[in-house]
Amino acid sequence: MTSQTESQLLYPLEPYIDSSAVIASGVLEGICPVCGNRTTFVDFTENLRESGGCLLCGSSNRQRQMALMVRRRFNLSPIGPIWFPQSFSFYNVEANGPLHNRLMINPGYICSEYFGEGHPGGEIINKIRHEDLQKLSFESKSLDLVLSSDVLEHVPAPYDAHMEVFRVLKPGGRHIFTAPFNPLTIEDDVRAVIENGEVKYLAEKLYHSDPVRPSEGVLVWTIFGVEMIRKLETLGFKVRAWNLYEPESGIVGNCNTIFEAEKPA
Known part of the structure; x- marks a missing residue:
């Protein structure tokens, strides 16, 4: 198990820059990794991770992290659209x-949302595919890439979801994802579990906004600690993590940890 000292070295919390200037001006200029255009990033707030919209595509700091990692990992140009060959099959867990x-x-792009229990995986609801990350409907070894951005904290059994992602990835395939992560906490902060078919709350209820059910929000089950890395390695993944600071791509602040879980070839 990683010690707290080791976790501090792996995932340093020191600010990469003094972000107060960014917040004060609210503006950066650069190339957006999402749309691939030279643009201006505006309206940064104290929540740097979720603000700073691209004037052209509206992407936030967090969404640009995902796009930047995809472009770099697959050697795509930083300018222009994110484009893969026709044979490349990849899945985004949001639509x-x-x-x-x-x-x-x-x-080769596939996307989905979760519409609740009672729907079989792959069902089309209001023109959108339904999938439960804990029991995906994709064939084993069928996907080159899976993308999930702040989704796994909303899954009751997140490591069941990781096992499913491992199953559906081709050898050499990758899961690029973000999730609430505390590098100074060894164990996951499990806030709720299901026991005997009922939700048992272990901490104060916490909800995030939900684009599918905006009036309800979605429950946070887990905030992840360093043990997430070890558990993914136990499942068979090779795991890497980065704290990104790329102001020229509209990525600032010191809470920009992004993960890559690779299924060995």
Whole structure:
């Protein structure tokens, strides 16, 4: 198990820059990794991770992290659309937002939302595919890439979801994802579990906004600690993590940890 000292070295919390200047001006200029255009990033707030919209595509700091990692990992140009060969099959676990809108041009792109229990995986609801990450309907070894951005904290059994992602990835395939992560906490902060078919709350209820059910929000089950890395390695993944600071790509602040879980070839 990683010690707290080791976790501090792996995931340093020191600010990369003094972000107060960014917040004060609210503006950066650069190339947006989501739309691939030179643009201006505006309206940064103290929540740097979720603000700073691209004037052209509306992407936030967090969405740009995902796009930047995809471009770099697959050697795609920083300028222009995110484009993969026709044979490349990849899955995004959300069907909304600026990144989704830009990925839709790819012939091998698949996306979904979760519409609740009672729907079989792959069912089309209001023109959107339904999938439960804990029991995906995709064939084993069928996907080159899976993308999830702040989704796994809303899954009751997140490591069941990771096992499913491992199953559906081709050898050499990758899961690029973000999730609430505390690098100074060894164990996951499990806030709720299901026991005997009922939700048992272990901490104060916490909800995030939900584009599918905006009036309800979605429950946070887990905030992840360093043990997430070890558990993914136990499942068979090779795991890497980065704290991104790329102001020229509209990525600032010191809470920009992004993960890559690779299924060995």
